[in-house]
Amino acid sequence: MxxxxxxxxxxxxxxxxxxxxxxxxxxxxxxxxxxxxxxxxxxxxxxxxxxxxxxxxxxxxxxxxxxxxxxxxxxxxxxxxxxxxxxxxxxxxxxxxxxxxxxxxxxxxxxxxxxxxxxxxxxxxxxxxxxxxxxxxxxxxxxxxxxxxxxxxxxxxxxxxxxxxxxxxxxxxxxxxxxxxxPDEEFLLPIGQSNIKREGRDVTIVAYSRMLHEALKAADELAKEGIECEVVDIPTLRPLDLRPVVQSFKKTYRAVLATEQWLGYGVDAEIAAQIYEHAFDYLDAPIKRVTAPPVPLPYNKHLELAAMPDKEDIKRAVLEVLR
Amino acid sequence: MPRKTKKPAAIVPASLDEARLLEMYRQMVLIRRIEEEAAEAYQRGLIGGFLHLYIGEEATAVGSINALRDDDNVVVHYRDHGHALARGCTAREVMAELMGKATGLSKGKGGSMHMAKRDCRLWGGYAIVAAQLSLAAGIALADQYVGEDRVTICYFGDGATNNGYFHESLNLSAVWKLPVIWVCENNNYGMGTRVDRASAVTEMYRKACAYDIPTEQVDGQNVLDVFEATQRAAEHVRSGNGPYFIEARTYRYRGHSMGDPERYRSKEEVEEWLKNDPIRRFASILHTLGIDQERLDAIHAEVEEEVQDAVRFAEESPEPPLEALYEDVYANPPAGDPFIL
Missing domain, CATH: 3.40.50.970 (Thiamin diphosphate (ThDP)-binding fold, Pyr/PP domains)
Known part of the structure; x- marks a missing residue:
């Protein structure tokens, strides 16, 4: 490989x-x-x-x-x-x-x-x-x-x-x-399949694209504090495979949804609604979203980094849903 | 090298024998009568949504489509019933689509603006003004890519020439020498806005000159002029010389769509154009060729039967089943799985 x-x-x-x-x-x-x-x-x-x-x-x-x-x-x-x-x-x-x-x-x-x-x-x-x-x-x-x-x-x-x-x-x-x-061998992956990228029992983190990596880093660091996050990747957004998301949530009762989208009307909102519809009885804490703030992104590096979400934002969100 | 040619009014092209001429006449009469019946059916509530009639512009679709091969590609705007009929779609399947029935061309899912028939290489009527030019460029690209000598003819109105799709598509067609015949049906109005109020130039062939596309302006009310121009265009395009642009000067006798109060034009203007009716003009050309009125009357009678049969067929046809709502969204739909969005 x-x-x-x-x-x-x-x-x-x-x-x-x-x-x-x-x-x-x-x-x-x-x-x-x-x-x-x-x-x-x-x-x-x-x-x-x-x-x-x-x-x-x-x-x-x-x-x-x-x-x-x-x-x-x-x-x-x-x-x-x-x-x-x-x-x-x-x-x-x-x-x-x-x-x-x-x-x-x-x-x-x-x-x-x-x-x-x-x-x-x-x-x-x-x-x-x-x-x-x-x-x-x-x-x-x-x-x-x-x-x-x-x-x-x-x-x-x-x-x-x-x-x-x-x-x-x-x-x-x-x-x-x-x-x-x-893998060196040729392979295809099915469109419309979500995947558990890291197993854990305490909190479900749903992410994709760059935020998947931020989620995995956050999960690594939280593991050192004894918090086990399950990271679900949703590489296909449509058709969206909700099964691993819902199954994971039914195990952890808590979720953090991480995207680079602006807050409001984003992919995160859809995932949250789907969790509420499919697993309302399993809810132990409000679902927490990690997103960019609803502002145009500025040129200034300092301001830009403050706006874009990263592993620290995810860690904070995980600690909040566990509180 | 851009050029504009204006040919004098035609003697009949050699490639048109009497049977073909009469067939073209039949198509024009069929389009006129289907459109009149559609207006009637709309008033009776059998047709919904928008209904854009092609009455007055018949010579453009019939003249151009008859100059093409059966395996050439046809791409149309939303005023598309005439092109569908000229391309060989039956009166029944057009009328059934207008009434949204399962037996319609697009199984009742497209309606007036979306007539298509794959077997006729009629790639559809499109209702986002000028977007069809980009699709036509791609359809032509596919033929060029695999080495087919088909041409793609793409229709649009004068209003479309002010849109980005128009300019991007013309430019790309010239850069890539795509086998496309662009046909601008200049009927003087984009909805209710007269061409000189919306376009910096009112003669649309001049926009093709900007892209070095050979072009000519024809009398769109003379079916033989349109035919000849399209023949020239098809020969040019099929020989691998890239696109060609025809501006057909035409006029719609009815409003933009049903319920148009027509505040933007005078009765006198409409009457002036009515004197230049494409069907009457073609009839008088046929008379000069020794075809008498009796034979034309027989065509009218035949068309009348076809149209009445089409209306009956459409009215009696079934509605699409409710399951059709979910069909053809994807090739392989995720069959009702609640965990798949």
Whole structure:
């Protein structure tokens, strides 16, 4: 088993799927000659040529819309939008078209495409630091994946490319250099499966993407104080697999939900509502949410770090629900 | 090299024999009559939501679609009944879709704005103005990618040309030499806003010039002009030369949709355009070719039967079953599992 960065895991999945299936191609801003803004597609332009690794104009509407059309007409597009902030312009194509063409035309068409984009921050100020997975996870007809580990990124991206429905695949820029074990043998992971990443009896922490790592760090540190946290990863936000979340909660009676979203109308709110509906009788303490405060993210590093949640916020929340 | 050509009014193109001409006439009459019956059915409460009629614009859809091959791709806006009929969808399945029935083109889930038929490579009517241009670019890209020589024809109104999708799609089509025929149906109004109140240029072919896309403006009320322009376009596009842009000057005789009070235009203006009715004009061309009125009357009678049959069929067709509500959201739905959202 090889140690691999999250970036290389994504890249390996793309290369393998393009080698496997001629219909798979990549298009987006700077994916080709430049090698990808985050170097994910580095070298692929030379490997596959400009037909299959296509640089586009800075045109987020038509990047996503053309991916929808190409998918309807038999291809397997992987469209890349540099960050979700820019993908806001692609939402009409994804929500009004990708998510609708199967249903609205009575099952005559399908839209097997992937829109890869990123979430992340790092002194980029207010319009380059946002995370909008809840916008798309709200939409029936879309699938939304936000992997936290290299192995999940690899196995889920391969599954996404082969999936008959449109998938929005959100990578986190802070994770690209994170290393993890990825088996050498090819494998796919099922879309729509939540996983227990660490077992524990005292508190359930639900997290995904970067916050999964913050949750695991918090759990490690709390373990030294004798507090055993169970960490549930939800790498697929839609369809969302609630079973491990609810089962864990029925064991611990307490939950902390950790996301980078702004407080209010986020993924965390949905998880909390689902726990209340499925396991109200098991509740020993109010469910605690760890999120960003509802303010635009500032440039100043000191202010930015104060805003973005991390393991310390999670630890505090765990201690609160145990009080 | 951008160019604008204006051809004089047509002698009949050599590729159109008498049977084909009469078929095109039949399609135009069918569209007109289906639309009139749809308006009637709407008043009777059998059709809901928005209903946008294509009356007055028949020559554009019929002239252009008849110049294509059966395996070419057709992508349309929300005023799409005419294109569906010209593309070979039956009057029954169009009317049934209008009434939301299970027997409709889209099983009653799309309605007036979303006619589609996969077997005819009619990829659908789309109701977010100008978004269909981006889908058409992708559909064309897929054919180019696998080496098919199909062309994709994409329709939109003058209103769509002020939208970002329009400019991004035209630009990409030119950069990637996509096999697309862009057809702007310039009917002078985006809903109730006259073209000169919304667009800095009122002749839409000029917007194609900005992207070095060959373009021409045609009289959209003359079915043969539209046919010829589309033939030229298809030849250009099919030969791998990239996109082509046609601006068809046309007019809708009815409101934007049912219930439009039409405060934005005068009766005189409408009457002026009515003098230029595309069906009457085509009839007089056919007369000059020696086709007498009796044969055209026979077509009208035949269409009348077809339309009445379609209305009956649609009214008698079943509603979609309630289970259909949950069908076709995904390829493999997570079958009622309460732990899957």
């Amino acid at each position: 090889a140690q691999m960065t999250y970036r290389d895991a994504v890249r390996r999945a793309l290369i393998e799927e393009m080698e496997r299936d001629e219909r798979v191609f990549i298009m987006g801003e700077e994916v080709g000659v430049w090698g990808g803004t985050f170097a994910v597609t580095r070298g692929m332009y030379d490997m596959f040529g400009e037909k299959r690794v296509r640089d586009t104009p800075i045109s987020e509407l038509v990047i996503a819309g053309a991916a929808v059309g190409a998918a309807m007409n038999g291809l397997r597009p992987v469209a890349e939008i540099m960050t979700f902030n820019f993908a806001l312009l692609s939402l009409d194509a994804m929500i009004n078209h990708a998510a609708k063409v199967r249903y609205m035309f009575g099952g005559q068409f399908e839209c097997p495409m992937v829109l890869r984009t990123t979430s992340g921050w790092g002194q980029l100020s207010a319009t380059h630091s946002q995370t909008f997975e809840n916008y798309v996870a709200h939409v029936p007809g879309l699938k939304v994946i936000m992997p936290g580990t290299p192995a999940d990124a690899y196995g889920l991206l391969k599954a996404a490319i082969r999936d008959p429905d449109p998938v929005i695949f959100i990578e986190h820029t802070h994770l690209y250099r994170v290393r993890g074990e990825v």
